[in-house]
Amino acid sequence: MARVGLTKLTFSICLWQLCFEINVNMAPADGGPSENLNLEIIDFIQNLGSCWRCAIRFTRERKPEAYQRKLVEFKLEPEEKLLKASPCVICLGLVQDHFIKEVFIDEVCQQVLKFDCDSATFSCMVSLPVAIMLREQAVWFLLTEKFPDLLSKNLKIDYVTSLKDVWKFVFTEALEKKLNKQLEHSSSPFQIHISILYKDEISECGALVDICPEKFKHRYNRTRVYREGIFTRNAAQSVLSGLSAEDFQKYYTLKLPNVSAHYGPVQCSHNSIHIAGRYQKFSRKLCQTPWLIEGEKHMDTSIQELICKHLEPFFKTQSVKFSSSGREDVDVRTLGRGRPFAIELTDPHRTIFTQDQITQLQNVINNSTDAIQIRDLQAVTKEQLSVLKQGEEEKTKIYRALCVTLDGSTPTEEDLAKINDITELVLMQKTPLRVLHRRPLAVRPRTVHEMKATLLDDRPGHFILRLKTQAGTYIKEFVHGDFNRTVPNLCILLGRAIDIVALDVDAVELDWPPVIAIQT
Ligand SMILES: [Zn+2]
Known part of the structure; x- marks a missing residue:
């Protein structure tokens, strides 16, 4: 040694x-x-x-x-x-x-x-x-x-x-x-x-x-x-x-x-920064996150991109993760106060900012597009994010569906009264055919808490159905039945074939993130 x-x-x-x-x-x-x-x-x-x-x-x-x-x-x-x-x-x-x-x-x-x-x-x-x-x-x-x-x-x-x-x-x-x-x-x-x-x-x-x-x-x-x-x-x-x-x-x-x-x-x-808010979606040709097929973008843009293209340069970050309280189909609008969402900005280089700056970003995003509007944009902690996913099944959502009878008949007031009286209807929903390629085959019980149908005087055979349902209910399938993979369905309840023309989400009943009062 x-x-x-x-x-x-x-x-x-x-x-x-x-x-x-x-x-x-x-x-x-x-x-x-x-x-x-x-x-x-x-x-x-x-x-x-x-x-x-x-x-x-x-x-x-x-x-x-x-x-x-x-x-x-x-x-x-x-x-x-x-x-x-x-x-x-x-x-x-x-x-x-x-x-x-x-x-x-x-x-x-x-x-x-x-x-x-x-x-x-x-x-x-x-x-x-x-x-x-x-x-x-x-x-x-x-x-x-x-x-x-x-x-x-x-x-x-x-x-x-x-x-x-x-x-x-x-x-x-x-x-x-x-x-x-x-x-x-x-x-x-x-x-x-x-x-x-x-x-x-x-x-x-x-x-x-x-x-x-x-x-x-x-x-x-x-x-x-x-x-x-x-x-x-x-x-x-x-x-x-x-x-x-x-x-x-x-x-x-x-x-x-x-x-x-x-x-x-x-x-x-640097630890991720989490930004949350609510979005309204006015376009029936817009998906929530980039729609990739074999690595190629299938649509020009998405809600995520419309928002993140302004957040990324501000926070000097290269990658983002988008999450939300459920998601709507490409052709479905989300109205009312919108749907809660959160974005994780990974490895940000800008970490010091004020709520005023975030509100300014919100204005920039809202002025840049007619397809969406966002509100209550704010920084949240990682712990707060659990609210988005927690009890997702228990949350209720309110929808408005434009429906049509396939034989052109118009339901009578009595027909509609029958379904308007139904509450807490439990559906058994087999995974819809249209999502079977990405979701496991299962039968899920989902509850329709209440329904209200209203005839449209100027459009024979058409009516508006408002529904309050458990989160995760497939509304389109409830209306047309999906070859009886969803039972009961509106066709069974009204005794005729029915299809859905358009669907809007009217409310996602999740009070999160907190409302931000905008100073004017
Ligand atoms: Zn030494």
């Missing part, structure tokens, strides 16, 4: 200076090692070739300020210069003054700024090479061999302050300054994921395969499945947990690294 040493005396003086100047409490209050033992631990770990930050991690130092200074006043001994030429044996130079270059953080920030997100906060995830985990484990075993007292206190490796935390202690200030955003320690909707890479990752992690060949054998053959890498932290964790020092050391020897770790790609993402 390579060991590069400082003289104990030089180091202890430096360390005392450090403790004194930054007022580090070297004796944790939770019954950890004493002050003197901590000094010996630091000395021992630095002699293995570690940087000073990694060394104090092993004393369970948790205070950020303990890690946030450069020890420029340390007198460099020849041995220390030699040590500094090699990356730290544990963190691979990641939090080691000699290897910290401002340009690294600049590059990370450049990548984040390219994402151009206006969020005032961020949270930061750092993924470390698994090789660092192995190195920490190796040092821990050496440490507990050297200081059996640590083991007698039943301390485990999670006693060591995590390198991810220390990375944040060291770099947060620079990140915040360069990004002009605050780090949110709990969770920010804007997440930055920084990958730290290491050239010798695969060869060093080979020890894991030697320790537990079964765990990794199939991973080598299934690199497509294990895209994130053969060696994940979870896999390493499960191999290392419960492993004795003796078994570990049979396969792994701590060596000074040849190269330092480096920064890989930075990924940014």
Whole structure:
């Protein structure tokens, strides 16, 4: 094992200076090692070739300020210069003054700024090479061999302050300054994921395969499945947990690294923004969402596109998901107060906005088309969205259908009175023929709560049927019967063949989202 040493005396003086100047409490209050033992631990770990930050991690130092200074006043001994030429044996130079270059953080920030997100906060995830985990484990075993007292206190490796935390202690200030955003320690909707890479990752992690060949054998053959890498932290964790020092050391020897770790790609993402409202649909040639047949658009536009083509550029998002409280057929209008809908804007780059701006967007959308009008446009939380789907079956909808008798006869007032008296009529609806290609075959009970038919004086054989039904009732099929796949149906009730000429949704009785009062 390579060991590069400082003289104990030089180091202890430096360390005392450090403790004194930054007022580090070297004796944790939770019954950890004493002050003197901590000094010996630091000395021992630095002699293995570690940087000073990694060394104090092993004393369970948790205070950020303990890690946030450069020890420029340390007198460099020849041995220390030699040590500094090699990356730290544990963190691979990641939090080691000699290897910290401002340009690294600049590059990370450049990548984040390219994402151009206006969020005032961020949270930061750092993924470390698994090789660092192995190195920490190796040092821990050496440490507990050297200081059996640590083991007698039943301390485990999670006693060591995590390198991810220390990375944040060291770099947060620079990140915040360069990004002009605050780090949110709990969770920010804007997440930055920084990958730290290491050239010798695969060869060093080979020890894991030697320790537990079964765990990794199939991973080598299934690199497509294990895209994130053969060696994940979870896999390493499960191999290392419960492993004795003796078994570990049979396969792994701590060596000074040849190269330092480096920064890989930075990924940014922002939680979705959800916008809700209600739409009225005045066209009988408009579908709700893009109608694609083998990837080709079947109709010019859709309700989703008419709305989203204005939302997408505003929120600087590339993809949207449209959902609504049910949907009408292409040839059905939706009138009244309209149908509630919600749009998920994924990975938005614009995240700060006001209700006034949303109302302006609503006006722009309404002025851009005669086919739809929207109202009550507003931001909602993800949790509120459940209202759209919750109890969908219990919601009622009100329809108006223009019907015609196929033999041209006009129903008598008595005929109509018969159906007007019916309430809570339960239909058994077999999946309609027209949707059988995309819906499973089933028989669904649906309730017509009430009906009212009115003759049209100027159009013989025609009448208007108003219905209040359970959501999910197929109205067209109730009228024409769908070859008796819906029973009872209007043909049976009136004793003659009937067809539907036009259908409107008059009300979707879901009081959501809340009404937005427009200031005029
Ligand atoms: Zn280190």
